[in-house]
Amino acid sequence: MVGLSEGEKHFIRGGIAQDIRTDGRKRLQFRALSVETGVIPQANGSARVRLGATEIIASVKAELGKPSILHPDKGKVSIFVDCSPTAEPTFEGRGSEELSTELAVALQRCLLGGKSGAGAAIDLSSLIVVDGKVCWDLYIDGLVVSSDGNLLDALAAAIKVALSDTGIPKVNVSLSAANDEEPEVDVSDEEFLQFDTSSVPVIITLTKVGRHYIVDATSEEESQMSSAVSVSVNRHGQICGLTKRGGAGLDPSVIFDMISVAKHVSQQFIGVLDSEIAAAEAEADE
Amino acid sequence: MRDLNLSLNQTQRVRLEAALHELQSLVPAAASAAAVTVADTIPVNQEDNILKYISLSQENTIQEDTISLFVCADELVWCRGHGTSDQDGEVVATLCGVVERVNKLVYVRTLRARYKPEVGDIIVGRVIEIAPKRWRLEINFSQDAVLMLSSMNLPDGIQRRRTAVDELNMRSIFVENDVICVSTILALSVEVDNCFIFCFSDFKSVFAYVVVLTHADTLRVINHQAEVRGFQHDGSLHLQARSEKYGKLERGQLLMVPPYLVKRKKQHFHNLAQYDVDLILGCNGFIWVGEHVLVGENVKTTEDRQKYSNEAENFTPLETRKHICRLANAIRVLSALGFTLTVELIIETAEASVSSNVEVNDMLGAEFYVQTAEREAKRRAALLRKKKGGR
Amino acid sequence: MEYVNPLTGFRVDGRRPNEMRQLKAEVGVVARADGSALFEMGNTRVIAAVYGPREIQNKGQQVNNKEALVRCEYRMAEFSTGDRRRKPKGDRRSTEISLVIRQTMEASILTDLMPRSQIDIFVQVLQADGGTRSACINAATLALADAGIPMRDIVTSCSAGYLCSTPLLDLNYVEDSAGGPDVTVGILAKMDKVTLLQMDAKLPMDTFESVMGLAIEGCKAIATYIREVLLENTKRLEYQRG
Numbered sequence: 070m071v072g073l074s075e076g077e078k079h080f081i082r083g084g085i086a087q088d089i090r091t092d093g094r095k096r097l098q099f100r101a102l103s104v105e106t107g108v109i110p111q112a113n114g115s116a117r118v119r120l121g122a123t124e125i126i127a128s129v130k131a132e133l134g135k136p137s138i139l140h141p142d143k144g145k146v147s148i149f150v151d152c153s154p155t156a157e158p159t160f161e162g163r164g165s166e167e168l169s170t171e172l173a174v175a176l177q178r179c180l181l182g183g184k185s186g187a188g189a190a191i192d193l194s195s196l197i198v199v200d201g202k203v204c205w206d207l208y209i210d211g212l213v214v215s216s217d218g219n220l221l222d223a224l225a226a227a228i229k230v231a232l233s234d235t236g237i238p239k240v241n242v243s244l245s246a247a248n249d250e251e252p253e254v255d256v257s258d259e260e261f262l263q264f265d266t267s268s269v270p271v272i273i274t275l276t277k278v279g280r281h282y283i284v285d286a287t288s289e290e291e292s293q294m295s296s297a298v299s300v301s302v303n304r305h306g307q308i309c310g311l312t313k314r315g316g317a318g319l320d321p322s323v324i325f326d327m328i329s330v331a332k333h334v335s336q337q338f339i340g341v342l343d344s345e346i347a348a349a350e351a352e353a354d355e
Numbered sequence: 356m357r358d359l360n361l362s363l364n365q366t367q368r369v370r371l372e373a374a375l376h377e378l379q380s381l382v383p384a385a386a387s388a389a390a391v392t393v394a395d396t397i398p399v400n401q402e403d404n405i406l407k408y409i410s411l412s413q414e415n416t417i418q419e420d421t422i423s424l425f426v427c428a429d430e431l432v433w434c435r436g437h438g439t440s441d442q443d444g445e446v447v448a449t450l451c452g453v454v455e456r457v458n459k460l461v462y463v464r465t466l467r468a469r470y471k472p473e474v475g476d477i478i479v480g481r482v483i484e485i486a487p488k489r490w491r492l493e494i495n496f497s498q499d500a501v502l503m504l505s506s507m508n509l510p511d512g513i514q515r516r517r518t519a520v521d522e523l524n525m526r527s528i529f530v531e532n533d534v535i536c537v538s539t540i541l542a543l544s545v546e547v548d549n550c551f552i553f554c555f556s557d558f559k560s561v562f563a564y565v566v567v568l569t570h571a572d573t574l575r576v577i578n579h580q581a582e583v584r585g586f587q588h589d590g591s592l593h594l595q596a597r598s599e600k601y602g603k604l605e606r607g608q609l610l611m612v613p614p615y616l617v618k619r620k621k622q623h624f625h626n627l628a629q630y631d632v633d634l635i636l637g638c639n640g641f642i643w644v645g646e647h648v649l650v651g652e653n654v655k656t657t658e659d660r661q662k663y664s665n666e667a668e669n670f671t672p673l674e675t676r677k678h679i680c681r682l683a684n685a686i687r688v689l690s691a692l693g694f695t696l697t698v699e700l701i702i703e704t705a706e707a708s709v710s711s712n713v714e715v716n717d718m719l720g721a722e723f724y725v726q727t728a729e730r731e732a733k734r735r736a737a738l739l740r741k742k743k744g745g746r
Numbered sequence: 747m748e749y750v751n752p753l754t755g756f757r758v759d760g761r762r763p764n765e766m767r768q769l770k771a772e773v774g775v776v777a778r779a780d781g782s783a784l785f786e787m788g789n790t791r792v793i794a795a796v797y798g799p800r801e802i803q804n805k806g807q808q809v810n811n812k813e814a815l816v817r818c819e820y821r822m823a824e825f826s827t828g829d830r831r832r833k834p835k836g837d838r839r840s841t842e843i844s845l846v847i848r849q850t851m852e853a854s855i856l857t858d859l860m861p862r863s864q865i866d867i868f869v870q871v872l873q874a875d876g877g878t879r880s881a882c883i884n885a886a887t888l889a890l891a892d893a894g895i896p897m898r899d900i901v902t903s904c905s906a907g908y909l910c911s912t913p914l915l916d917l918n919y920v921e922d923s924a925g926g927p928d929v930t931v932g933i934l935a936k937m938d939k940v941t942l943l944q945m946d947a948k949l950p951m952d953t954f955e956s957v958m959g960l961a962i963e964g965c966k967a968i969a970t971y972i973r974e975v976l977l978e979n980t981k982r983l984e985y986q987r988g
Binding site: 375378379381382387390391392393394395438440442447448449451452453465466467468469493496498499615692693694695697731735 | 856895899981983985
């Protein structure tokens with residue numbers, strides 16, 4: 070990540086204040102978004118999302134497992150993020166561990182809800198096969214191939230698209246199993262259940278620079294931020310999660326303002342994302 | 356289409372293909388036959404040739420009294436230049452590029468590669484580190500370049516020896532991450548045995564075709580080695596910023612494009628008065644687009660930095676900013692299309708966006724991309740027709 | 747299991763014994779890198795990115811200041827294999843493959859032309875279906891050529907095995923895990939020299955020669971393909987430049 074001189078930083082701040090950023094975008098405008106599904110054929114669902122120069126590949130794999138004792142009626146989902154050194158030379162070795170962990174935790178908070186499983190955006194009870202015995206474990210992996218700012222939003226979008234591309238195989242459970250034995254399951258190769266992603270939220274990160282907020286910051290603009298608030302909003306305008314990053318303190322009224330701006334922007338973004346998903350699916354069907 | 360990822364719809368794709376196809380047809384067939392990749396054999400003619408070697412004086416200028424000529428026997432042949440190597444008597448390419456033959460010199464001109472410094476280039480660099488009596492700059496070369504304190508104009512403009520106080524005050528001139536415009540120094544400090552400067556003569560005049568190669572290049576001719584005297588041995592590239600025009604760049608944005616898209620011309624500073632914008636095309640692929648700064652104000656001191664605290668009054672005016680963003684986006688589109696960047700082309704692209712009522716940000720969209728390709732194809736076709744008709 | 751059908755001679759995926767999988771190469775996939783490439787051999791997909799030559803970041807690593815320092819890292823995506831890998835980096839296989847790729851490319855890069863600099867090669871495996879180290883070496887060659895780094899020759903690599911008494915070219919994952927021998931060869935294409943040779947399991951000498959010969963032929967075919975891709979790319983850049 071190259072540093073920026075005082076003069077360049079001043080220019081960026083000026084652009085944000087005057088509502089014309091270095092590439093001509095307005096403050097609340099996203100970069101060009103492009104979406105592709107099915108990029109990893111051996112996964113249950115996958116997607117590649119490009120937001121400007123940031124490129125993310127997300128994959129969803131479903132494996133059969135045992136539900137946890139605390140929640141015998143729910144499946145399990147875990148999210149992992151890996152930043153490839155092809156994106157940044159500084160990501161080699163263990164350089165990206167901190168960033169990957171931060172992104173994975175933020176995604177978990179926004180998409181999976183609290184420890185009790187409450188408020189999860191993905192309906193975990195739809196992943197159960199046999200209560201208390203067999204459930205689906207979903208492993209969601211995000212790979213950052215190219216990085217130019219706003220990784221969290223792009224990851225969330227990629228995960229949403231990957232989930233919409235996911236097909237969980239139908240399982241036939243043999244009913245003759247005794248209660249304390251492991252039931253026999255027959256995983257179908259032919260029939261798949263499409264995952265319901267209507268309630269999966271997107272994440273909008275608002276970066277505060279000076280007195281204004283911008284959406285979809287490039288890595289140059291991110292270096293200028295005083296603080297950033299990531300809000301996860303679903304299609305119905307409900308907030309599913311919230312993270313504040315950055316050291317500067319924010320007035321509570323500012324935070325409320327940022328949340329309402331995020332809600333407003335998210336509806337547009339969800340619209341764009343949905344149309345891209347539809348276009349990608351149409352292409353895949355051809 | 357590296358930097359902009361664009362999803363083109365079907366019609367746009369067709370139009371783009373047509374425009375690129377037209378561009379391809381404008382190139383003479385011989386040129387495309389000259390393309391080579393790694394390990395390709397380069398055909399050379401075995402001809403007699405006489406070479407003269409000239410040894411250099413301290414300042415690297417060729418002066419009469421220090422010329423010592425010796426004529427080497429006409430054993431070989433072609434001079435093998437950059438990007439080639441000798442394998443089993445064949446000349447083989449070591450890079451992907453286009454074979455160029457200039458006056459019996461055969462070399463491979465690369466396309467996408469890091470910057471290759473040449474004498475007297477204007478480049479834009481970013482300060483990485485401040486070391487004793489020098490600044491280290493990142494210039495898209497295989498190493499960092501060095502700007503000595505003595506190669507820099509002092510703030511007070513007086514020519515004098517640099518004192519210890521000057522050394523301590525280096526931070527007041529440039530700090531880390533500053534963007535500055537410099538020129539490659541006329542004498543490259545290179546390692547002995549590795550820099551060859553030679554002239555070709557046709558016996559009537561010493562036609563000074565000087566090919567200077569940096570320390571990394573090996574121009575070997577039949578095992579003869581030129582004498583190189585008076586160079587430093589650390590092999591780094593030294594820069595200078597002695598004229599008023601060179602110095603710190605502020606109030607603008609820096610763009611990075613592949614160096615092969617910037618042609619070496621007489622002028623690299625461009626003051627676009629109609630926009631009140633300075634455009635500097637660095638030969639190393641770093642391009643600066645910023646607010647126009649009057650010459651002489653370039654070397655700022657610490658007091659000026661405090662001006663930034665009253666920021667709101669000090670921001671670039673909106674009109675100028677729009678122009679800066681338009682020009683920057685024009686450069687982004689042109690470099691994504693792989694077209695050579697010239698001032699005229701950049702201005703033309705920016706003007707075209709205004710006249711087609713394209714929003715500044717939409718210049719990075721699919722439609723403008725395709726339109727720019729079509730426009731360029733027409734322009735080059737017209738140029739070719741003019742050339743052919745002119746004969 | 748029948749890896750080679752005795753009647754038709756076809757393999758599990760319908761190929762003939764001396765047939766390679768479908769090759770696909772694309773140059774310039776990572777905008778930010780100096781050079782990058784995507785290489786596919788059948789279902790194995792690999793991205794290589796090259797950063798350099800640039801200033802040495804860590805002076806302690808510099809061994810010889812007359813030559814460039816070549817560094818390499820190999821990473822597999824967690825979703826790249828059939829079962830998810832828990833540790834995509836830092837495990838012994840990754841370290842070994844990183845070393846192998848580095849040594850193979852070092853043999854070809856003209857490091858003395860770029861003293862006091864470093865060249866970073868990063869390879870990311872997106873999908874693994876056998877022959878990953880070969881795909882990585884091929885992708886790295888493309889990326890280095892894209893970055894304009896001078897090389898002696900094009901380095902390509904291919905694997906071959908021996909199952910059901912037949913030498914098989916370019917094993918996929920199923921054939922690789924069949925327990926037969928797996929010979930991976932890397933060559934300098936034009937100079938016709940072998941730079942990488944690895945084998946596991948046992949093979950009688952004459953069989954080994956035929957298997958290795960098959961792998962070398964595969965390497966040469968890949969070299970022809972890579973050369974075409976690079977030439978096409980160079981021509982395109984040149985005419986676009988104007």
